[in-house]
Amino acid sequence: MKISAVRGVKDILPEEVWKWQFIESASRRIMENFGFSEIRIPVFEYTELFARSIGQGTDIVEKEMYTFQDSKGESLSLRPEGTAGVVRACIDHHRLQPDSVSKLYYTGPMFRHERPQKGRYRQFYQIGAEVFGTDNPWVDAEILSMLHLLFEQLGISGTVLQINSLGCTECRPVYRKALQKFLRNEQASLCTDCRRRTAGNPLRVLDCKRPDCKEATQSAPSVLASLCRDCMAHFEMVKGTLDLMGVPYEVNERLVRGLDYYTRTTFEILTDQLGSQNAVAAGGRYDGLVEQLGGRPTPAIGFALGMERLAALLPEETNHSRAKPLYLAPLGDAAMERMPLLLHQLRARGIPVDTDYLGKSLKSQMRQADRIGAAYVGILGEDELNDGVILLRNMETKAQTKVPLEGFVDQIAETLAGEGA
RNA sequence: GUGGGUGUAGCUCAGGUGGUUAGAGCGCAAGGUUGUGGCCCUUGAGGUCGGGGGUUCAAGUCCCCUCACUCACCCCA
Numbered sequence: 278m279k280i281s282a283v284r285g286v287k288d289i290l291p292e293e294v295w296k297w298q299f300i301e302s303a304s305r306r307i308m309e310n311f312g313f314s315e316i317r318i319p320v321f322e323y324t325e326l327f328a329r330s331i332g333q334g335t336d337i338v339e340k341e342m343y344t345f346q347d348s349k350g351e352s353l354s355l356r357p358e359g360t361a362g363v364v365r366a367c368i369d370h371h372r373l374q375p376d377s378v379s380k381l382y383y384t385g386p387m388f389r390h391e392r393p394q395k396g397r398y399r400q401f402y403q404i405g406a407e408v409f410g411t412d413n414p415w416v417d418a419e420i421l422s423m424l425h426l427l428f429e430q431l432g433i434s435g436t437v438l439q440i441n442s443l444g445c446t447e448c449r450p451v452y453r454k455a456l457q458k459f460l461r462n463e464q465a466s467l468c469t470d471c472r473r474r475t476a477g478n479p480l481r482v483l484d485c486k487r488p489d490c491k492e493a494t495q496s497a498p499s500v501l502a503s504l505c506r507d508c509m510a511h512f513e514m515v516k517g518t519l520d521l522m523g524v525p526y527e528v529n530e531r532l533v534r535g536l537d538y539y540t541r542t543t544f545e546i547l548t549d550q551l552g553s554q555n556a557v558a559a560g561g562r563y564d565g566l567v568e569q570l571g572g573r574p575t576p577a578i579g580f581a582l583g584m585e586r587l588a589a590l591l592p593e594e595t596n597h598s599r600a601k602p603l604y605l606a607p608l609g610d611a612a613m614e615r616m617p618l619l620l621h622q623l624r625a626r627g628i629p630v631d632t633d634y635l636g637k638s639l640k641s642q643m644r645q646a647d648r649i650g651a652a653y654v655g656i657l658g659e660d661e662l663n664d665g666v667i668l669l670r671n672m673e674t675k676a677q678t679k680v681p682l683e684g685f686v687d688q689i690a691e692t693l694a695g696e697g698a
Numbered sequence: 699g700u701g702g703g704u705g706u707a708g709c710u711c712a713g714g715u716g717g718u719u720a721g722a723g724c725g726c727a728a729g730g731u732u733g734u735g736g737c738c739c740u741u742g743a744g745g746u747c748g749g750g751g752g753u754u755c756a757a758g759u760c761c762c763c764u765c766a767c768u769c770a771c772c773c774c775a
Binding site for chain 1: 772
């Protein structure tokens with residue numbers, strides 16, 4: 278039987294991997310400039326961690342986790358998202374001290390057992406960041422500005438930042454009740470999903486795509502109007518700060534996030550280029566989660582961005598060239614025997630160099646050199662061996678010079694350095 | 699989990715109403731240049747036609763099942 282990749286996972290092949298590297302390095306650079314430090318956490322945790330943080334009733338926990346038992350009978354799960362693990366690690370290592378802020382970022386694969394679709398995989402890569410220890414609205418604006426800058430540097434355009442506030446433990450339950458009351462009167466015009474949601478996740482009804490449901494919820498009570506004084510002030514400050522920084526955004530009162538832990542500010546960065554997977558990055562504030570997981574009360578905010586989705590938006594013309602290598606073309610056994618040492622010496626000097634291992638003709642070696650974008654080809658055949666030289670061809674100008682074998686490594690190092698490569 | 703579409707060479711795809719050795723372009727390889735890349739030309743390698751079963755003298759083509767991919771729903775990065 279032919280073995281193949283598991284459904285919903287994919288290989289990132291060499292032709293494409295530059296996109297991941299590019300996104301990762303740009304993200305790292307920006308996040309570190311913003312004062313974030315990387316944390317690497319396990320890809321699996323006790324199932325209970327996810328159940329308690331993401332929420333028992335959510336689809337992610339109910340049916341999308343890869344859960345298994347280890348040999349001791351403990352229930353473990355592959356992480357479906359990163360925040361829970363980061364919070365757990367911070368609590369574990371007592372890193373959340375009172376009156377101090379910590380900024381962390383992570384990157385790596387996440388796992389969800391969903392039906393695969395464009396921009397949606399069962400193993401997918403996220404980059405995420407979290408700020409612990411402050412509910413200062415400036416921080417909310419700061420991470421949004423960070424995302425804004427990141428997208429700018431990646432050359433991604435055509436995305437929209439939407440923000441909303443879901444309120445805190447004071448005002449959110451009040452709103453939820455009011456909304457439920459409203460929805461109960463509208464049951465007749467809601468779809469079956471939304472009727473079900475009314476009880477468990479009423480806010481989600483606002484985000485339903487069905488025209489009938491949209492229509493029915495036109496006059497639903499507004500989240501923003503029901504925010505308590507503090508939450509209102511907080512949201513106003515977030516918006517004001519974004520305005521001040523010139524970070525464009527839209528307020529979307531119907532923006533609801535799927536994870537239970539969000540409070541106050543929530544946001545998504547949307548694109549219209551990925552079909553129905555329109556969120557490239559998303560996140561929000563989660564002021565109650567740390568305490569809920571057994572840490573001291575610590576306000577926090579974070580986001581995650583989907584690398585596959587971001588990669589799909591990268592402009593094709595993005596510059597991802599690497600240093601042009603040297604190519605050594607040996608002709609004949611005697612020349613080939615010289616290769617291992619020569620290559621080693623060149624590489625020890627940090628010179629990118631490759632060669633042919635198959636004893637191919639010069640013509641086909643030249644083709645290969647061209648394919649890999651070699652700046653120079655060093656030809657070593659019988660004539661050159663007799664003269665003690667290597668014929669160095671500049672692939673662009675086609676100029677060829679004889680370089681003594683003796684000082685070849687020094688000479689080529691100088692030549693390449695001279696070109697300011 | 700539900701529904702639609704699609705599976706033919708490494709990639710993108712042709713293959714009226716079943717008919718004998720299954721094709722093209724790109725890519726790959728060799729040659730055209732006694733040792734010189736890109737362009738051009740020639741030749742070549744590469745296919746269990748997703749898999750299994752059925753109908754038929756005969757199936758890439760028709761039927762059933764299955765798997766995968768894909769799009770939408772659900773949900774989400």
